[in-house]
Amino acid sequence: MNPTPAATIDSVLGNFSLLLALVLAGYNLIFGAISLRLIATGARTRVHPVRVLETARRAGIACFLAVTVAAGCLVYASFTGDYTVSYILHHTNNALSGAYKFSALWSGQEGSLLLWAWLLAAYGFALRLAHKRDPLLTGYASTILSAIQVFFLLLLVFEAPPFAIQAGPVATDGFGLNPLLQYAEMVIHPPMLYLGYVGFSVPFAFALGALMMRYPGEKWIRVTRIWTMITWLFLTFGIALGMHWAYNVLGWGGYWGWDPVENASLLPWLSATAFLHSVMMQEKRGMMKSWNIWLIFITFFLSILGTLLTRSGVVSSVHAFAESSIGGWFTAFLVIAIGVCLFTYLLQRSHLYSEHKLESLASRESSFLFNNLLFLGACFAILWGTLFPVISEYVTGSKVTISTPWYDRVVLPIGLGLLFLMGIGPLLPWRSTSLQSVRRNLILPGLATLAVAISMMAFGMKPWADQSSFFSIVAFSVGAGCIVAIFTEFQRGVVVLHKQTGKNYFTSLILLARRNPRRYGGYLVHFGIVVLFIGIAGGAFNQEAEQTMNTGDSVNIGGYKVVYQNMTQDSNDNYQSDFALLDLYKNGKKIASLAPERRLYLATDQPSTIVANHSTLASDLYIIYAGKDSDGQPVIRILLHPLINWIWIGVLIVLLGTALAIVPEYKGALPKAAAKPEGSAA
Amino acid sequence: MSAFLVCAILLILCFAYTFWPTGQLLVQRNKSQLEFLHERKDVVYDNLRDLNFEFRAGKYPEADYNAQRATLEDEAAELLRKIDILAAKDPAAAAALKTSAR
């Protein structure tokens, strides 16, 4: 009997490199802070403080190496099946395929914290490499990041060690990975989401650093904005992948359940979106400086709060993380972070005085104000809904549930308000404006909105009948207005450039996007959001059928005919499957064979459904093999989801637009009409 | 044994990199008043270009456009005046800025 097995090389090296990373991050934090202080006060020292700051920066880079080695050790342990490591024993097994062995890295508490620490170090690495442009600001940002890094490494070393050794004899096989996580999307969804969460540390560090050093001028806001955009891109992608996974895997036919874990990912997304809008006020007009800095702070706090809420067991969630003691750590960290931000702000707020005034309510500026109001309103409402069960239990002693119907009533109207603003905002010119020009700009989109609303009602939609038809009619009509508004913006810009340069319309469009990628990328994002809303609004037309089927039985739904043929079985080392074989007919013609599946995972003895989905742009026919009835006949559940694919298309457009908006603008002179070709410009 | 060897190598690598003596120091110059003014001038210029663009795109009525252009031009003129005065005092710095500007 050997109670604790000898430590393997991966666990020794893993543990050691985490400890080393902690030392290096600690060095970066302490000596970075000291040297920055010395530089700020201009004190004379034996060693030049800039030299010390340089070693701190390098310690940060070395920390990345050390955390990388630790993460590598965990992956290595997973691939080699080192079951002396408790984490590997609990999250993998021999039959697991390669990609999922890799994803074991983030399928549990300890591993996902390690991933978090690694991504933070990677962001820090990128930031510290690009320090030459603005060494002092980068020095501040690097030191602030190292403080966050120290927190995560402390957690990994003392509270949630990923390389803890499993007591008792070494197992020959692991307990396996949660079958719900064995999907392609689950290999990329968590890293993307974490890239989003963790990434907000970077703009946070820049903003706090700029405030601490009283950065002269406004250039720092640009760096902060670009990092926020990159992070926002990842977070959006991560959330969308999660939705797609929920839709395809959980087999309940929905993509968003307002679960605390989902809400937690939406909170920083909303506040970051608010920031990306109001930051334009600062860059263009020098307004709302304090507000912007707090938006960035809040976004960071929310990304930490989300983790705190979902991992500490404060709110109950269907997501897999077990209750654990890390809640206290996160609370302490959050309190310290808020304290530091508040203190710095109070000390330095005179630096954030804004010089411009608002000329008119009908200007772009005021639409940004309303935009921020609604984004933060949505943020607050979701936070309130997530926390209310806890608050209610504390106040009244009895727990209540806040579920989808509540969010539909409270948050959806705010979403539609935002959609409405999205149509109007970009049409309002900057600074003051007369109502006359506003009217002129709004006529076409307004007409489109009305036309769609009227024609939908003519086709029998009753907005007063129930909530979902009301919301869908508003979404479709306002969405149409938005699309017209966005299209007009592009068309106007292209015409101006066409006149100016004499280039054809297509070239003008490219030129337009290159001259101001941020604006036109932004419009593309807006367009994607409208498409996404249209996909969501399609949910008002969902249809559903559930039936026990014998061979030859059929179900008619949404113009499709589903005919049951028979059952079949299959198995491999990892799971056993039951398939129901169905034929799909449309207009009397067979168009597809579908095979919804039920799996039983052998390592965990957990069942799982694999949905068969006949997906077109018009609708998804989503078929679930719900199980067998008492006679052994399969129960088939069929859901028709109109327009749902537009959600994913909308997300892709949003991602594309964001990527475009990050591209630096082309600053050369424009080619003149009837002059030399473009090549001679610049 | 090999585990400790690898650990030692990692340790040495990290510390050697961190404390390896550096040649020249990257000391940040303080931003001069001139640079600061140039930054602000660029913002006002960008706003003016935007205004021109939006006007040509048909988003402003003529009167509104003229009034706003006048305000922004006054703002820019004020900055340019200050820049000119400072540049006259320190031609070398102004020339250096010009070459580094776009």
Place this chain on the structure above:
Amino acid sequence: MMKKIFGKELLRLWMQMCAVCLLVIFAAGAGNSSDRFNDLGHKLMCTCGCSQVLLECNHLGCQSLADMSTQLHTAIANGDTDTVILDAFAAKYGPTVFSTPRGGGFNRMAWIVPPVVILLAALLSALLIRRWRMRDVPAPASAPTPDTDAMRARIRKDTEDFL
């Protein structure tokens, strides 16, 4: 002067639009659905631990779903009012069985707080806008000097190209 009038007029327009929207939303929420089972089924949660609304539970052969649906069907067939039915469920499963907080007392806060906070924030931003609009900006103290025109010409030359 003109601008101020426009500003006020627009503000009123905004407020009217918001009021109409709110009215319609609440009217829609109170709309009567003929399908009481579906309606009530969405006011209840499935108690099997899936954290989903009763009629959305997707568990294979979920016993809770079956039991609760039967109870609901029976109650509706008996001609019980919504309140009686829901109270019976609450008595059996506790208040967490409702998909949204129900009844008076503190539970009202779930519904009241978000709109109130948003309204307060809107009020605050309105005040802020007022303050901003009142703020005096030191007007460029440039009396038309001879170089003003030259300066303007220079600026226009620099910015005739646009983004």
